Amino acid sequence: MKTYTLNFEQKLPIPLAEAWDFFSSPLNLAKITPPEMRFVVTSAYKPDAKIYPGMVITYKVSPLLGIKLNWMTEITHVKDQEYFVDDQRVGPYAIWHHEHHFKSIKGGVEMADKLTYAVPYGIIGRVANSLLVAKEIQKIFTYREKAINDMFGVYKQL
Structure with a gap:
């Protein structure tokens, strides 16, 4: 099974505690x-509600063609105001391991996401990833970056 790793980084002009409070809900x-x-x-x-190790979160999501899917993740690791990890337990991926890291920087907070995932179905999954899945994940994180900037403002280097 082929795994893929994507890294995303974003800086926000808010204190670490405020970022943690928002993202840990x-x-x-x-x-x-x-x-x-x-x-x-x-x-x-x-x-x-705030995340804790062992917390199970269930969702309904329609990632493609309006098809509704059930998704379940478990928060497997939490270090307050530093990082948390969610792993898929039920859902569309063969593997979904998402690390969320936070650190205080001058004038705000830096958030870093490391996503490791795999698409099921062997060669068909690899083709689907290259044609569709990777682009959809990138689109989600691009949307997320804009939504977060709209909520908290754009970080400006001091």
Whole structure:
């Protein structure tokens, strides 16, 4: 099985604690996901819920052609205000391992995402990745970057 790794980085003009507070809430993921994906968290969490190791989050998502899929991830690692990791337990990927890293920088916070994933179905999955999946993931993270900048502002080097 072929795995792929993508890295994304974004700086925000907000304190680390504010960034952590936003991104450690499972309910905020829908706010930074493209609307055409119809992303809905189906787990019953209170608005102030925060991630913890072992937390299981369920979603409905329509990544392609409006087809609704169930997705389940587990938060496997958390180090407060430094990083957390989610791993797919049920969903469209053969592997989905997503690391979210945060560090305080002058005038804000730097966020780094490392996504390791694999598409099922062998050669068909590899072709699908090169023709469609990788582009869709890139599109999601491009949307996310814009949505986050719209919410928190654009980082300007001091």
